Amino acid sequence: MDNRWRQRIHIEPETGWINDPNGLCRFRGNYHVFCQYSPDRADGSTPRRWGHFVSSDDMFSWDYTGDVLRPDIPEDKDGVFSGSAVVSGNLMHIFYTGNVETPDRAAYQIHVTSADGHIMSSKKVILTPADYPEFCSCEVRDPKVWIEEGIWKMVLGAKANDGRGCVLLYEGSDPDSFRFVKSFDKPGHGYMWECPDMFSIGGHKYLGLSPQGIPSEEFRFQNVHNSGYFRMDGDCLQDFTEYDHGFDLYATQTFTDGKGNRIIIGWMGAGDAPYTNATTDLGWQHCLTLPRILIPDKDGRLRQEPLINDRLCGSVYTVMRGNSLTASGACDIRIPECGKETRIHLGDAVISYSDGILEMDLSCGDVGRGRGRRRIRTGDIRDIRIILDCSGIELYADEGRFVMSSRFYPENAPEIRSDTDDLIITEIKDMEVRRHGRRRSGNDR
Secondary structure, three states, rough: OOOOOOOOOOOOOOOOEEEEEEEEEEEOOOOEEEEEEEEEOOOOOOEEEEEEEOOOOOOOOOEEEEEOOOOOOOOOOOEEEEEEEEEEOOEEEEEEEEEOOOOOOOOOOOOOOOOOOOOOOOOOOOHHHHHHOEEEEEEEEEEEEEEEOOOEEEEEEEEOOOOOOEEEEEEEEEOOOEEEEEOOOOOOOEEEEEEEEEEEEEEEEEEEEEEOOOOOOOOOOOOOOOOOOEEEEEEEEEEEEEOOOOOOEEEEEEEOOOOOOOEEEEEOOOOOOOOHHHHHHOOEEEEEEEEEEEEEOOOOEEEEEEEEOHEEEEEEEOOOOOOOOEEOOOOEEEOOOOOOOOEEEEEEEEEEEEEEEEEEEEOOOOOOOOOOOEEEOOOOOOEEEEEEEEEEEEEEEOOEEEEEEEEEOOOOOEEEOOOOOOOOEEEEEEEEEEOOOOOHHHHOO
């Protein structure tokens, strides 16, 4: 099999399709990542299940335990859709949307528990279409649940009857008894809000979500569907800021790690995108982003820092401008201090910065599979960092204030060089993934 585009440091399926990360949590000393999964078809045309990955301590070495939630009751017969997990006592409480294909799309919110993230309890339907407010359609999904001062809280993404996106807040005294409290919306920000996520960092409160239908602009909202956050002032939603300006980022979810950091992971893909992925014909498609630490600036704007464990880093090279280094695997590329202009080549992919504009150009040849150029207005930036994988780019600029993520598909290992600045390049060791007890090795690539 052609494995040149197998990611080395990103979670991806061995076969089939994955999308939204779900149920992110730390439980009994382990990190758990669930995701939307269609194991049989790389085009994602079969009903969604949940796949499950677990990491002992570093979110870099993973065990894949299988598809752990399947559509097998009337209330989820057409798919186990997205959701979240809450750790309480000795159990992981998992909440998800059961999808039922009807003309109006019925959606049920379902609760299960697990003592290990792999074996699940019986399913309990906790919200039905009759439990949604009258102003809301039956397009209600993606429960994000947390416990705050002893109260169970849930936000749900929704579409109102008048065609605006909104988030519904529910509260309860236990994980099976939720009542509607209020809704949040912002005119002009799309017709459907997915994957809501309410959290606080450093005294700032945020509502993260993935809105559908925000009109595209030259430097913002360039994907068909986007992912970002509102800063909150009480119940008031302030300006919406994208997490990522690249071609491939959607359905983000956050959780807290063992050090108290707020970690975000997203689907490194995009719904309804006009471009494609080269691995579909090879039997798999999509991956998740690296875990990223969210860090608020003084003004409350969030920066993102990729979580790369230092012990997984290998040789370090300084590549003088004009010289090149061939990327044999994943690597961390840095320009610690940018000049007024910068141009970095990753084979046929080009990252450039000039006159306060940061650009990712994947238009050369077929490297982007239909992806062209993405430009964002940054003003002056201090640094550039690129995490390069075999078919993925995560670009962080100005200490992570601006992020661009994309899949790309070079025919050969790309030559890395800069026309303007010296590059510091650090090799990153391959992520270890055990699948059903079998460790994937270099021979599997």
